[in-house]
Amino acid sequence: MNCSHCGREVTGRVIVRSLTLAKALPVVQMESTPERDWICCDACNTIICHDCCCYPTSGYCDTCIEKYKLHDHLAQIGLIPGREDHCL
Numbered sequence: 001m002n003c004s005h006c007g008r009e010v011t012g013r014v015i016v017r018s019l020t021l022a023k024a025l026p027v028v029q030m031e032s033t034p035e036r037d038w039i040c041c042d043a044c045n046t047i048i049c050h051d052c053c054c055y056p057t058s059g060y061c062d063t064c065i066e067k068y069k070l071h072d073h074l075a076q077i078g079l080i081p082g083r084e085d086h087c088l
Helices: 062-067 071-076
Strands: 014-021 025-032 038-040 047-049
């Protein structure tokens, strides 16, 4: 896979497991390998490397944060810093 912004090949992967909890409650567990250096944007499914994304821990690419005006909401819930640290 390559970053859709810079074209660099990304590394790492997401491991997906299906589990069943008590009373047959199905759960899907997703875990990143330590070397993972990319996100798949939760809004547009674009692959972006961490170097091309201001807030990769948010799960959203910079384009979608701006397009859907998510910055204040993501800052309020603690996924990204406030406006004073805004890198876009």
